[in-house]
Amino acid sequence: MIMDNCKSNKRQWYAFTHGDPLIAENYFRTNVQPAFEIGERICAVYTKDNGIHPRGFTNEMKSIIADALVTGIPQPTNAVPLVLLKP
Numbered sequence: 668m669i670m671d672n673c674k675s676n677k678r679q680w681y682a683f684t685h686g687d688p689l690i691a692e693n694y695f696r697t698n699v700q701p702a703f704e705i706g707e708r709i710c711a712v713y714t715k716d717n718g719i720h721p722r723g724f725t726n727e728m729k730s731i732i733a734d735a736l737v738t739g740i741p742q743p744t745n746a747v748p749l750v751l752l753k754p
Contacts, residue, residue: 676715677715677716678713678714678715678716679696679697679713679714679715679716679717680696680697680699680700680701680711680712680713681694681695681696681697681711681712681713681714681720681721682694682695682696682697682701682710682711683708683709683710683711683712688709688732688736689724689729689732689733690724691720691721691722691723691724692720694711694712694720694721695719695720696716696718696719696720697711701751701753703751703752703753703754704740704741704748704751704752705739705740705741705752705754706739706752706753706754707736707739707752707753707754708752708753708754709732709735709736709750709751709752709753710751710752710753711750711751712728712732712749712750712751713747713748713749713750713751714728714749728749731743731749731750732750734750735750735751735752736752739752740752
């Protein structure tokens, strides 16, 4: 399970703003679902709600982010996407 130690089981979109996409503090909570899905850069991640920033990413989530960067498509491909990209 991704992000086991969060405030709730509710998921929230977090927009990537800058810097290293593997660092949770570089994402901010958003109140809208991202419009992008395919591209070269991280757009947003869908993870357990933890307020303004997600709590640190597990190795599993980091791997999903890396997969998205390498493939250019939402990840994971076999489940509800947790990572979206933008051109």
